[in-house]
Amino acid sequence: METxxxxxxxxxxxxxxxxxxxxxYTMVYGILSLINFAHGEVVMIGAMVTITCIxxxxxxxxxxPGSLVFTAGLLMAIPITMVLGFSIERIxxxxxxxxxxxxxxxxxxxxxxxxxxxxxxxWGRSPRSFPAIFGEDAPHKxxxxxxxxxxxxxxxxxxxxxxxxxLLIMVEKTKLGRAMRATSQNPEVAGLMGVNINTIIxxxxxxxSALGAVAGALYAANYSRADAYIxxxxxxxxxxxxxxxxxxxxxxxxxxxxxxxxIESVGAGYIGPLxxxxxxxxxxxxxxxxVLILVLVFRPSGLLGERVAERA
Numbered sequence: 001m002e003t004x005x006x007x008x009x010x011x012x013x014x015x016x017x018x019x020x021x022x023x024x025y026t027m028v029y030g031i032l033s034l035i036n037f038a039h040g041e042v043v044m045i046g047a048m049v050t051i052t053c054i055x056x057x058x059x060x061x062x063x064x065p066g067s068l069v070f071t072a073g074l075l076m077a078i079p080i081t082m083v084l085g086f087s088i089e090r091i092x093x094x095x096x097x098x099x100x101x102x103x104x105x106x107x108x109x110x111x112x113x114x115x116x117x118x119x120x121x122x123w124g125r126s127p128r129s130f131p132a133i134f135g136e137d138a139p140h141k142x143x144x145x146x147x148x149x150x151x152x153x154x155x156x157x158x159x160x161x162x163x164x165x166x167l168l169i170m171v172e173k174t175k176l177g178r179a180m181r182a183t184s185q186n187p188e189v190a191g192l193m194g195v196n197i198n199t200i201i202x203x204x205x206x207x208x209s210a211l212g213a214v215a216g217a218l219y220a221a222n223y224s225r226a227d228a229y230i231x232x233x234x235x236x237x238x239x240x241x242x243x244x245x246x247x248x249x250x251x252x253x254x255x256x257x258x259x260x261x262x263i264e265s266v267g268a269g270y271i272g273p274l275x276x277x278x279x280x281x282x283x284x285x286x287x288x289x290x291v292l293i294l295v296l297v298f299r300p301s302g303l304l305g306e307r308v309a310e311r312a
Contacts (some may be wrong), residue, residue: 002145004266005142005143005145005147006146006147006269007265007266007268007270008265008266009142009147009148009153010265011261011264011265012157012258012262013149013153013156013222013261014265015241015257015258015259015262016160016261017215017257017261018234018238018241018256018257018258018261019164019241019253019254019258020211020212020214020218020257021040021043021211021234021235021238021241021257022238022239022241022245022257023164023250023253024036024039024208024209024212024238025238025239025242025247026245026247026249026252027180027207027250028205030248030250031180031183031184031187031201031204032097032201032204033101034093034104034105034108035105035108036108036205037109037112037235037239038088038092038109038111038115039212039235039238040112040232040233040236040238041111041119041231041235042081042084042085042115042208042209042212042216042231043212043219043234043235043238044116044119044226044229044230044231044234045080045081045084045115045216045231046078046080046081046213046214046216047216047219047226047230048122048123048220048226048227048228049077049080049213050073050076050217050220051128051129051130051131051220051226053073053074053076054073054130055131056076057072057073058131058133066133066134066135069131070133073217077213077216081209081210081212082209082213084209085205085206085208085210085212086202086205086209089201089202092107092108093107094201112232115231116228116229116232120228123227123228125227126227127225127226127227128225128226128227129224130221130223130226134151134221152221153222155218159214160215167207167211168250168251168254171250176203179200180203182195183197184248216230219234236289237264237285240256240288240289240291241256241257241259242256242257242302243256243295243296243302244259244260244291244295244302245257245259245303246301246302246304247305248305249302249305252302252303252304252305255303255304256302260291263287263288263291264284264285265284267284267286267287268283271284271286
């Protein structure tokens with residue numbers, strides 16, 4: 001039982017990061033019907049820039065509390081990824097809006113590869129360690145059981161919940177959110193009603209990139225490292241989470257991210273005993289792509305995808 005509870009905790013941590021990244025995929029798809037495969041690399045850039053900014057802040061003002069240094073580094077990284085997301089939409093995707101569906105998809109893959117190569121030129125191929133700004137992050141015991149959670153993991157879960165709730169409230173309650181929903185349902189009619197379609201689409205990329213930067217920083221803090229290659233795998237898994245929840249549905253992206261994190265973590269905890277040691281926990285990626293295959297075969301619309309169809 002303790003092993004199961006520990007895997008649930010680990011799954012919630014990983015699922016929270018998947019959900020933040022999946023929101024970027026699902027917002028873009030909901031408005032443009034485009035899979036932005038470069039989003040994983042935006043997350044990677046966010047992680048690498050955060051590490052660089054944290055090192056810069058630590059060198060300028062040594063002795064600051066770790067939480068302040070992390071916040072300062074993240075606040076410096078978020079605008080950079082927002083500008084990056086805006087530039088990707090403006091340069092790579094906007095000229096192709098009326099092109100055949102395959103063209104922007106190929107472009108997205110090209111942008112992804114380009115960003116990965118640029119990151120390798122700037123930061124190199126070797127992993128960058130996350131600065132030890134939090135000292136010794138001693139784990140806390142839960143319920144007097146042999147189940148632990150660290151301060152960083154608690155921060156990941158709490159911050160992810162706050163950001164996801166804030167985004168959902170913004171989309172449902174604000175003028176920008178109403179414009180985004182109108183653009184998603186019918187861009188031509190929304191334009192006739194005074195909505196600036198180009199601005200709304202750009203804002204969608206900007207918001208998704210900001211969430212990606214936070215997810216990248218949290219990922220680097222949790223695993224104490226980041227490199228130019230992390231965006232590919234974590235991006236694919238977040239895309240799987242978006243498909244699982246129902247791509248184009250914000251609540252579905254959150255649900256899909258949490259569900260995928262739990263499936264992956266619990267599966268990794270028990271795959272060894274179930275296969276008599278033939279497969280180890282490092283085969284946890286199997287579960288993400290097995291889920292993707294099953295969803296595409298048996299429920300292509302995802303867990304909450306029917307709601308999108310009803311609105312349409």
